[in-house]
């Protein structure tokens with residue numbers, strides 16, 4: 003299975019002056035955890051790492067340290083996550099007919115989650131990892147007043163991996179760019195063009211490390227996951 007890792011952000015919400023994926027988390031960069039999980043997933047046979055040129059020297063050093071057996075191709079990212087993913091799709095090997103797309107910031111996803119998504123993608127053209135929301139969600143207007151309360155039983159929090167048949171998702175991105183669509187996940191393009199997106203049970207621990215609080219939570223999760231370790235493996 004081909005995997006694209008969007009890793010070309012800047013981490014504004016982290017308050018970082020550099021790519022947050024290079025910030026240490028329990029002894030190694032956030033991105034290292036993501037790459038280790040992808041490496042450990044039996045289904046992943048190729049990684050497209052989508053990043054900004056300014057980060058390449060540090061990422062290259064990290065790749066040398068990790069010495070992954072899975073081939074990793076460096077791909078130039080774009081100004082938005084959507085543009086970065088599209089660049090990644092255009093850089094896929096010609097024989098790639100299915101692809102998983104996984105945020106570099108979701109560094110706690112387990113190898114099992116990748117493998118489960120890869121297995122389902124054999125059967126459906128599009129999927130997302132997701133978990134049911136626990137909070138009651140409100141729609142709020144520009145005055146800060148609630149205007150609606152969607153039925154919680156129908157609300158799921160989308161995660162990544164998200165997976166797609168390559169020809170379909172590439173076409174969606176092409177059309178989306180032409181029509182000026184701006185989306186925060188790739189499944190939204192599938193939905194916009196009336197293509198089916200199957201939910202695969204995600205993981206509560208598969209948080210997107212976005213803010214400093216997320217870093218603290220992520221370290222807690224790692225310490226629980228590797229209780230025998232004093233620091234990262």
Ligand SMILES: Nc1ccn([C@@H]2O[C@H](COP(=O)(O)OP(=O)(O)OP(=O)(O)O)[C@@H](O)[C@H]2O)c(=O)n1
Nearest residue numbers: 008009010011012013014015081082083106107
């Ligand atoms: N131009 C961009 C923006 C984001 N991403 C990636 O998309 C994932 C999810 O994005 P997010 O968590 O928002 O990361 P940032 O954009 O860095 O964070 P912020 O929005 O706070 O700046 C991350 O792995 C990020 O590296 C990307 O590849 N290219």
Ligand SMILES: C[C@](O)(CO)[C@H](O)COP(=O)(O)O
Nearest residue numbers: 083105160161162186187210
């Ligand atoms: C793709 C995603 O992780 C699904 O929840 C999320 O939409 C990414 O959002 P971001 O603002 O680019 O971090």
